[in-house]
Amino acid sequence: MFKIKTIFAAVALASSLAFSSAAPAAEGGGMEAELQNWSFSGLFGTYDTHQLQRGFQVFQEVCSGCHSADLLAFRNLSEEGGLGYTEGQVKALAAEYSIMDPSTDSGERPAVSADRWPSPFETEQDARDSNNGAYPPDFSVLAKARGITQKFPYWAFNYFTAYQEGGPDFIYNVLTNYAEPPHGVEVGDGQYYNAYLGHGISMPPPLADGLITYEDESLPQTTEQYAHDVSAFMMWMADPHLVSRKEMGFRVLLFLVLFAGMMYLVKRKVWANVEH
């Protein structure tokens, strides 16, 4: 039998091992991140199709002017658990974009579903030249390459709640916290002060109230709403199969718990006549 003490010791060991790996990611030096509610958090999290479509609109109209998304293929937009577009819609959308293709006569052709999202700049140097020397990072997995810092003991709970939304929380907080630099803080030439980061960044405030017109007019057309939607979209882009993964995970856990219960009974039966 398990001894209670043993179980406690094991849990203590497990959690303390887990603790130490909570190395803070990209620093939010300025202020504590304001955590958002995400539809894709938790055990049963799924993407909100409409939110992803709105986020995609923000990406299309604003972000994609400077940021590439090399790993995003048009076909991804019609995949299950994502934006919910039909293959026909994606085909039509792709046709609006042109792709550099040296194998064609003109060196250029309309995109098809299988193509990746075209980059706004041909080379990194072109991108830097157009952006005051800064290189706008690729969006493909950006939502996973960022995280927020949390004080002890809050980050320790993440191992038990499976909090994986540090990336979108980070992005949301950056997008909504542009401000005038506080007295005595200087930002570099061509930089903009961000209160969440606590220092200047090269990206000008990309969003403003009313900047984008959503089809659904009942929604607030505010920076916060845009930021929320585009952060969700970026999470989808970084983890497009999150929904199917979590669904499968639930079935796997259920199976393992039942299997463990049955194995426990088998073990008990086998050991029934042994003095141990």
Place this chain on the structure above:
Amino acid sequence: MAGNSTYTPTNPVEKWLDDRLPLVRFSKEHLMDFPTPKNLNYWWTFGAILAMMLVVQIVTGIILAMHYTPNVDLAFNSVEHIRRDVNYGRIIQGSHAVGASMFFFAVYVHIFRGLYFGSYKAPREILWILGCLIFLLMMATAFMGYVLPWGQMSFWGATVITNIFSAIPLVGDSLMEFLRGGFAVDNATLNRFFSLHYLLPFVIAAVVALHIWALHVPGNNNPTGVEVSSSRDTLSFHPYYTMKDLFAIVVFFIPFAWFVFFAPDILGHPDNYIMANSQVTPTHIVPEWYLLPFYAMLRAIDFNVLFIDSKLGGVIVMFGSILILFVLPWLDTSKVRSGNFRPLFRPFYWIFVLNFLALLYLGAQPAEGIYTILAKLCTAYYFVYFIVILPVLARIETPRPLPKSISESVLGTAH
């Protein structure tokens, strides 16, 4: 242990085979009839858990290698390709990455179980040394595996770790260049790490076979530390321990699945989702959590001792912390194996466990202020435990009376 077999070939084919290659007899002796102490607790199931984890890592790894491209320009995106486009790729890749962490968690439990119950003492020294060798190989394999996705932490981890070899006098710089395949971590490094990362698990599997062989000569240690004296003390491995181990494996898979499906990135570092860039150094370079205690000891030595500079000192301490495990059977000369019967040993042991966890924590912190002082203290205790405390305890401690046999202890402490 030969000669435990009750195997008699039942048909001419088995008889024919048995006279030529007694494979069935061998399996029956070692996988079914092997006499195992009947008082093993659940800490002993981690051996089977580890064997299973090695299989999981090798199987998922072989599949990953079918889709992975070891080239500095393609590696990062090929891993993303696995996660995005390969059928079940995100599960396979997630299992492999999380599996490394679970593997190390299990190996630490396994090692600390051995430390508490004195499983390294005669006649199990070779068994213990082979285990230390497996641990060392695991660390090398895991380190090289972490380099393969070619993210920022991959690149800078590889740079830091290969750089420490340059501290070795005379041959250091040549050795570093040899490991990297050039002056800096680059395509040559990635290629050789991929090749070795594929090779080493099979070396581990071979040493595991020796480890189990060395286990099957003296047989298992047990929580009392008293040797098996009669067949009343033992049970056949199958079905008693096959079923118990299988139960433990399934339970172990529950947190494993939890991480794979619901938090596959929580044990890693976000910076590794940024492609390696030799021009941008991350703010803090940290290895994976399971290497942090040793990383903390490496960084704890920030002072020179005589002609040994701090860098070489750190390297000596880090490798020494693992090499000292190899000679542990001759440092702890206490005749009593199990910590249960050693009242003085126990508090020092638990301090050692906490000390190790503290080192793990400190390895993740920036090397500054209070953290460096604590890291020095913890490093000191790590070595003092092996070099001073264990040898002294063996001389001054009066152990509690041992049970006469395993059966007696079982009957005496019925619960």
